[in-house]
Amino acid sequence: DVKVTQSSRYLVKRTGEKVFLECVQDMDHENMFWYRQDPGLGLRLIYFSYDVKMKEKGDIPEGYSVSREKKERFSLILESASTNQTSMYLCASTTGTVAYEQYFGPGTRLTVT
């Protein structure tokens, strides 16, 4: 079974802090994604990556950056956390050949105070 793990299930940070959310997948998937999930808004794509050191902006990249130094690991960075970044963050991965079937991690619920 594909396993996607996220570094924390719950995180509380203060406004202005730099926040790192890490995601690791164990199935050698080429593609990795970061989404945020908010009530009534569904899943919105922040950034994705099709290869190591490669990144593409999604629909809502403002205030976020990403890093993919190794194939199995994709990090989401909040350079200066703000209260409107309080949300559930979901990481996902897919293979290159079946790129739409996404495997999600359990999510990180981030609260910025």
Add this chain to the structure above:
Amino acid sequence: GQQLNQSPQSMFIQEGEDVSMNCTSSSIFNTWLWYKQDPGEGPVLLIALYKAGELTSNGRLTAQFGITRKDSFLNISASIPSDVGIYFCHGGSQGNLIFGKGTKLSVKP
């Protein structure tokens, strides 16, 4: 940009009832997928559809890829309490990945 309209937004189920939800779009998709998210967890893939008109079942779940490629539905037969959660549709086309806003299934009080 592309958008998916998923309905209903929420519904209450009583054990044994059949449930139906759908997603529609003004855009054409090559793939339709359905996911379920349990409370506090990430979404899990239920069914993937790759051909227009395709009808696929997974246990009590049945999903169809609309013939126009602009819609899809998911049916759950004889619902049970563990069916509660949020169901998302997901359309894929030319590398674009669009999710519906979800249908939240709750148990009728």
